Amino acid sequence: MAEGSGTQKALVARQDIRLAMLGMVDGNGHPYSWSAIFNGYDPVEMARCPFAGIPVYLDKEPRDALRIPDVQVTHIWTDDPSDARAVARASLIPHIVEKPEDVIGKVDAVVIATDKGHEHVKRCAPFVEAGIPIFVDKPLTDNEQDLRTFSRWVSSGAHILSSSCMRYGKEFMPWRQSTHELGAVRFACSTTSKSWERYGIHALEAVYPILGPGFLSVRNTGTVERAVVHCRHRAGADVVLVASADMFGGFGSLQLCGTAGHAEAFFSDTFFAFKAQLAAFIDWLRMGEPPFPFSETQELMQVIIAGIRSRESGGREVSLTEIAAQ
Secondary structure, three states: OOEOOOOOEOOOOOOOEEEEEEOOOOOOOHHHHHHHHHHOOOHHHHOOOOOOHHHHHHHOOOHHHHOOOOEEEEEEEOOOHHHHHHHHHHHOOOEEOOOHHHHOOOOOEEEEOOOOHHHHHHHHHHHHHHOOOEEEEOOOOOOHHHHHHHHHHHHOOOOEEEEOHHHHOHHHHHHHHOOHHHOOEEEEEEEEEOOHHHHHHHHHHHHHHHHOOOEEEEEEOOOOOEEEEEEEEOOOOEEEEEEEOOOHHHOOEEEEEEOOOEEEEEOOOHHHHHHHHHHHHHHHHHHOOOOOOHHHHHHHHHHHHHHHHHHHOOOOOEEHHHOOOO
């Protein structure tokens, strides 16, 4: 294997990396957009994409700067075979397979492009067994049992990476680098549309790289349709995360208040965040060094799971120590 940075070794030794894009669920068009970031796309076919925003932001990008080089999505499988055919035409994917496992031996890594966390253990299992690196769309999981399974896999040597694109949003970058001018952060608020189970991780992971590890407890006083989640952080910050089903105007809004100042930012460049997220995945394959430790993913999932548990327990405060990550 080729040497990576430090003592790490590349997960993929080939220069030209072959990927499989696997799975597609309602409300999630990542197979279209993520594949296009690797392969390019056919403008006529992409215009037929049922997710209207995808061709809009792809068309804004210069064609010579669109792709991550030396990587191709060579195989695709989706839950509905008709989706695979449409994505393959739009995002120039040469091979459609009948079963996800059919890509084993033909690709260097796989992307699980679905955002229903309770399905991810089942979707990942064949590739963990085969020793293939996996990128999993957010959230990695939404329940304690599956979190323990993922943790066991990783501790046993499986290569699994999962993140929200919000971790890479350029609009939040100044505060990821430093909050010095704000003083000590005492309050943060981050909002999103859709459900806590599927999109709460977007609101959470916008804040997490700014505050860092150290979430202590979670209280969700909302409902399934409108999660209102209060988290306590060891740095002395209160964090309020809101996921409201139809609050599309609030997707990606971030507020930070500190002892010396305040800041607001609003996520807007979806393409930039997706490309940076996927580039981090490819760098991990090439260098063997993950962009962040798996312990951060464990803590993020503990917060998501605690938010569900709190809601189902009448809004009680749930300590992260209640959620066993291992």
